[in-house]
Amino acid sequence: TTNDNGDNLHPLAGSLRAAIKAANAAGAPARIRFNLAGACPRVIVLGGPDGVLMPYDKFRKGTLEESYMRSPFVELLKKGQKIVLISNLRYYDDPSTGDKGIYSRVVKYIPSEARDNLTIYASSGTFKVKFNEEGLEQTEGTYNNSTYIREADVAVMKNKAAEAIERYWHNYEADKSAWRNKYPNFPFRKPEIVLHKDKQERVYGVSILYLPSKKLEVFNLKNGELSGREWVFEMLKTKLDAHHSLFLKEYTMRESGVTSIDMRRRFTGKERALVHYLVVNQVSPQDAVLLG
DSSP: OOOOOOOSSSOOTTSHHHHHHHHHHHTSOOOOOOOOOSOSOOEEEEOOSBTTTBOOOTTOOOOGGGOTTHHHHHHHHHTTOOEEEEOSSOSSOOTTTOOOOHHHHTGGGSOGGGGGGEEEEETTTTEEEEEOTTOOEEOOSHHHHHHOBOHHHHHHHHHHHHHHHHHHHHHHHHTHHHHHHHSTTOOOOOOEEEEEEOTTOOEEEEEEEOOOOTTSSOOOOOTTOOOHHHHHHHHHHHHHHHHOTTHHHHEEEEEETTTEEEEEETTOSHHHHHHHHHHHTTOOGGGEEEEO
8 A cells, every 4th residue: 555654563454564664574686576566667755764775774874775675776776767755854964963864874875877866855845956867966946045044043943952852851961860760771872953955065054863752662751741852842842933923924843753853944844845845747647646
């Protein structure tokens, strides 16, 4: 099925997410067979890449190189199949944290000659990357010009996020045992702010990483108690509202993945990215298959 519930712990039976989880659990090479009705070629739209192109990793460390999906994915691209990857993750690496982006985790393991059939919308769909016939990146265009965040507003987001992080971390340091009892398997570290930048230093998203949440497999919270991530989210929202009552009419923030909070321009995102691709490339919605 092309349906997906977005749940890596309990994926929908028959979905690509469930097939990847079963293949990874097998501990040996496995083949995933697709049985999709209709004629091909068509546009394949992928989420992830974690839990879709590679085993799910809540800390975003895995790569396409070590995934069972690498060979069939590359083969589809070589055969001319158009594939769109729409992801919450940034495209480039973050030098301040050492965290790898989509290029280092996925694109570098795709042969250059196969990349021109791939389009990527990174940073929650706000940063578009295409490739020419030589496999070189093409990032300039009206789409990216309309989605980046003004420099002054990036500074506001960073400052208010840093204030919220300091309050959260002060509470953690004051009673570490209580926090560790709430999240017994969570590797606590001070949350970090990551900017989703392009090579011109324009910012498309601001993320806070490493916050414990109710998406963790194990947590011990009282009924109605806010998670660490929810607590920081509410504090940050209050601070941004206090900065300007209309700030969050221009920008939006959301809990993302297992441990993150993301901020970006309002009226952008993964749904808009998909619509943009279909319209620009004159693809009918029924000719696009969404997986993951």
